[in-house]
Amino acid sequence: MRPSILFRPSTKGLLLAIVLTTGFISTLSASTELAYVTNEKDNSISVVELDTFTVIRTIPVGDRPRGFIFNHDQSLAYICASDSDRIQILDVATDKIVGELPSGEDPETIALHPNGTTIYTANEDDALLTVIDIPTAQVISQIDVGVEPEGLAVSPDGSKLVVTSETTNMVHWIDTATNTNYANSLVGARPRSAVFTQDNQQLWVSSEIGGQVTVFNVADQSVKHEITFAVKGIHKDRVQPVGIVLMKSKPLAFVALGPSNHVAVIDTNTMQVLEYLLVGRRVWQLAFNQDESLLLTTNGISGDISIIDTDKLKTIKSVKVGRYPWGISVKYL
């Protein structure tokens, strides 16, 4: 039977739609790892392909995006839109904002509990830590912490949470079962990032103005090591540790040193600095790709990310993103 005249164009339309959709999906589910970078001053996220090192998409998000993390299966991402006073939920498959979480005012950083359903955010303006239940999108608790809370870390076993407060110069230790603050440790001036080791035994904290990294014994909050830095040709006041990442596959730690424009490589067995790698200007946060062969850095002032080869310990590339890149996470294959 000859199809009706009316039917034919719509078939074409349908085919066209299928072709377009397939094309669209194939660009989104990329065949390579993707770095997601929040641009604090552009209210956007740059998505960088990690085989070609090019920005393939820019996603508009809320105002002043800073902290950025994926959920465990990387189907969703949580973004601190600080000046919009909310955490936005990004559907990674479609690059669309699909929801929001109540965050309290001015959320800066976020951390996800290993249970995948509790998220923590530091409210920088209000000296609060907000505990949010994701399924119900409800605030479970708000905990008083020091002035300008910043770095957040949940221990891998999920039992402990720490938050640093920049102007109070403290690490606040919180029991995640009761959401209570059970200890406080003074550290060097303006603490920024905090990271637990995989074995839950150590906590690493960077002090930006103090110019040091403090390594704590988690069990009794005693100080195990204090690591200081000296970059040749740069005044010590400009060596300002911010982001920290600990490698799983090798005994190495990497620390972003802010306006000294270097990343320090530390041997975690000896706690000695092995090397300083030159990156972009005002290096801030750090992230590995899945196999840890690449380390990515956000460089606030130069508006780019640097890519470090972790085998050769060399900076191999820089990629221009938006203005004031801040947070960074890698979407694995």
Next chain:
Amino acid sequence: MFNFRYRMRYILSGFVAACLAFDVMASQLSVPITYISNRVEPSYAINDLLVRPENAGIAGAELGIADSNTTGKFLDQRFVFLSIDLAKQKNSKINWSEILPAPTLLLVDLDTETLFELLAYNSGLVAPHLIINVSAHSNVLRQTICSEYVFHTAPSYAQITDALGQWLLVKRLDNIFLIDGDTPQDTEWLESFKRTAKRYKLTISTEKKWSFNSDLRRTVGQEIPLFTQTARPYDVVVVADTHQRFGQYIPFNTYYPRPVVGSAGLVANTWHPSIEQWGAKQLQHRFMTLHDRYMQHHDYDSYVAIRAIAYAVQQTTSIDPSVLSSFLRGDKFQLAAYKGRKLTFRNYNGQLRMPIELTHPLGLVSRSPQVGFMHPLSELDTLGFDKSEVCQ
């Protein structure tokens, strides 16, 4: 409403903290800090747009106290703010021992004469007060007072004019038309600028005193070009008008189209509402929430003074002025104060080392020390007096 709510929250949280302190925490360390001012109305007519807010300075101290108490609650320390306004005391002679019976931690916002009086009184005491000058810029204070109990978070004129001088040199604006406002403070500013000009080999090709024999509101467009007319062009006009009586009329009216810096046009000081880097945005937010206005440099200078004391108390758990003074001057003192690097005090005269912001009325232009100005100890010491220029 929004701001009111938050203001109430600050006040209430302070109140609750105070009650708690009273009831349960016998071991709590109470840290009283006193702000002494004598706000004398200037005898000059001041442009309405440039009048200082009523609570200039003290507002920053209040925020400093609130921040320090947020920290203090984790350390069992409570900061208590007291203020004394000497202008309200009618007696001409100030009886310091009556006002300050016991050794205390003081922020002083005084005219130079009263400040020198207090410093002289303090130097005679067995147990002196800790004094932080939060408002006087006088160079004489930095060069002749070297008591270990005296500190300055307000910048000296020398820090301010050096910050400008470095910028002029970087911009190659080294042929200067200088205008003298002819008040004692202007003269002091001018002397300081001349020292800077000598240091950086800037040429002052013309220097003129401003005389108030015209009505600027009507004839500014005619008066200023005539006043700034010279046979040969200059690169820049530098205005010393610390009381803001005429300087604001100079930009765009100069005989040659040249930038204006000093007390009008591009100005140098410690803070400006447009600063937002290095976490400054958070400080600006907190200040706005508490006081419903933008933070100015007077407020910043007081804020930093409170934070410096609070940091010293945090580290020493003492409120003894002598313990705190030596800590503030020592190597262990490091203050994070939204300037992108740690701030410390010069141990030879108590002046806070800090970058100086160069701003126009609505934005940040630059920050000194400029790149390339070096010093063996700290680049920040390229601004203001070095050790060899002090108390010799």
